[in-house]
Amino acid sequence: MGKYSHLSEVDKKIEIQGFGIKISRELKADLQREGFYPVALTWLGDDLTGPFSFTGYGDSSPFELRHEDCGYHVYRDGEHFSEVTFYKRPKFWDRQWSFGDGSESTFFVEEGMAGVITPCAPDNAFSENDDVLKVTGGRFPFVGLACYNGLSIWPSYGCLYTKQGSPCTFCCIPGDYNEDKMLIQQKGWLDGVARAFEAAVDELGDDIRNCSLTVDSGTLPGRDKGAWAYIQVLEAIKARIGRLPDMIYIRAVIEPPYDEEVLFKLRDAGFTGIQCDIDVYDDAERLAIMPNAKGKRPISDYVRILSKAKEIFPGEVATQLVAGIQKDENLLKGVERFAGIGVPTLVTPFLPFGQGLNMVRVGTASVPTPDKMRKVYGACAEILSRYNMAPPEFRGGVSSLAETMGRRLKRAPSLTNFGKPESALNLRAV
Ligand code: SF4
Numbered sequence: 309m310g311k312y313s314h315l316s317e318v319d320k321k322i323e324i325q326g327f328g329i330k331i332s333r334e335l336k337a338d339l340q341r342e343g344f345y346p347v348a349l350t351w352l353g354d355d356l357t358g359p360f361s362f363t364g365y366g367d368s369s370p371f372e373l374r375h376e377d378c379g380y381h382v383y384r385d386g387e388h389f390s391e392v393t394f395y396k397r398p399k400f401w402d403r404q405w406s407f408g409d410g411s412e413s414t415f416f417v418e419e420g421m422a423g424v425i426t427p428c429a430p431d432n433a434f435s436e437n438d439d440v441l442k443v444t445g446g447r448f449p450f451v452g453l454a455c456y457n458g459l460s461i462w463p464s465y466g467c468l469y470t471k472q473g474s475p476c477t478f479c480c481i482p483g484d485y486n487e488d489k490m491l492i493q494q495k496g497w498l499d500g501v502a503r504a505f506e507a508a509v510d511e512l513g514d515d516i517r518n519c520s521l522t523v524d525s526g527t528l529p530g531r532d533k534g535a536w537a538y539i540q541v542l543e544a545i546k547a548r549i550g551r552l553p554d555m556i557y558i559r560a561v562i563e564p565p566y567d568e569e570v571l572f573k574l575r576d577a578g579f580t581g582i583q584c585d586i587d588v589y590d591d592a593e594r595l596a597i598m599p600n601a602k603g604k605r606p607i608s609d610y611v612r613i614l615s616k617a618k619e620i621f622p623g624e625v626a627t628q629l630v631a632g633i634q635k636d637e638n639l640l641k642g643v644e645r646f647a648g649i650g651v652p653t654l655v656t657p658f659l660p661f662g663q664g665l666n667m668v669r670v671g672t673a674s675v676p677t678p679d680k681m682r683k684v685y686g687a688c689a690e691i692l693s694r695y696n697m698a699p700p701e702f703r704g705g706v707s708s709l710a711e712t713m714g715r716r717l718k719r720a721p722s723l724t725n726f727g728k729p730e731s732a733l734n735l736r737a738v
Contacts, residue, residue, distance in 0.1 A: 326675040327369035355716035403504035450504035458520030463492040467526025469600035502548035515722035564613035581623035589642030632658030647695040
């Protein structure tokens with residue numbers, strides 16, 4: 309019996325998620341040689357995922373990855389904690405976009421959200437820890453294999469609020485991105501996305517049904533909050549392959565458009581569900597943490613739009629709240645308010661990367677402890693159960709609310725390396 313064998317897999321995920329896992333450069337190189345991807349998304353079993361192998365905030369983590377017995381294992385302070393596995397690197401990832409300007413300012417956030425590729429980090433981002441980022445020479449895949457446990461497309465890495473100098477203080481994406489990073493406005497990008505998506509459909513075959521598609525972005529200018537860009541992505545795919553494939557869901561993650569007609573347009577384009585993240589519930593806390601138009605937007609606006617969305621979309625309508633940057637009681641009030649209109653809340657812990665790293669440095673936020681997250685998840689589970697609601701099917705990888713409530717999502721077999729690769733036998737154990 310190992311020291312940690314009494315812990316359930318869900319408890320192990322909650323223990324790890326705020327720390328990240330230290331992974332040596334050598335082991336990362338080994339993982340990549342083996343065709344695994346991404347290091348950021350780790351699996352405990354085949355139905356419990358979390359993007360918690362973040363060396364980016366794991367320097368002081370008690371967790372470290374080791375390779376032994378042809379498998380990958382997490383150790384905690386030198387004691388075996390759990391076996392883990394990773395996604396494999398799909399071939400459609402070779403379909404990459406480049407600004408073609410020889411720019412070296414594109415970064416691959418190796419450990420961040422969404423497998424995360426962002427062309428938006430400034431040159432000196434994370435210079436204190438170059439394990440976090442790897443310059444890609446300006447190339448990154450059109451279609452991400454994301455911490456959403458499915459495919460993701462970002463039509464823009466830019467965010468209006470960052471451009472205005474007022475980003476949300478917990479924003480997980482680093483950088484001073486601007487209109488240049490509105491990929492959809494770059495010549496050839498939409499066509500490239502459609503071709504890359506076609507390649508993904510070919511590669512995954514029938515297993516595409518076990519995948520989801522998420523279109524996400526920073527907030528774009530305009531009353532529709534960028535819905536036009538989301539719609540163009542689906543239209544380009546339909547023009548290329550003649551249809552949208554059957555998937556678990558096709559979800560727009562977007563700030564609520566001001567006008568309800570936009571919801572109909574998103575649904576008509578093929579989105580089956582929508583997620584509008586409140587992130588912070590209390591009005592005063594919202595303004596302090598989101599010093600921009602999003603922070604000024606009243607919760608009643610979210611209630612109005614999400615209530616309408618419930619009538620329109622065939623799939624799930626959801627929101628998100630972040631634990632650790634607001635009072636727990638306010639977060640729970642938010643969960644209850646939205647449960648009251650039939651909208652489940654994805655509850656995620658604050659993590660210290662991107663802009664959020666500054667919050668930790670100045671002491672305005674800290675990563676919630678595992679005990680605190682267990683309490684928050686338990687209280688949220690109680691609220692959702694009382695309203696006879698399941699947790700969101702969309703889980704962003706890092707939230708353990710769904711698993712706390714017994715809901716699991718199996719990873720797509722086509723994105724998984726089954727068994728141990730032959731060459732793993734030659735790998736050095738660390
Ligand atoms: S959290 Fe979203 S809305 Fe806020 S600055 Fe970041 S990308 Fe923009």
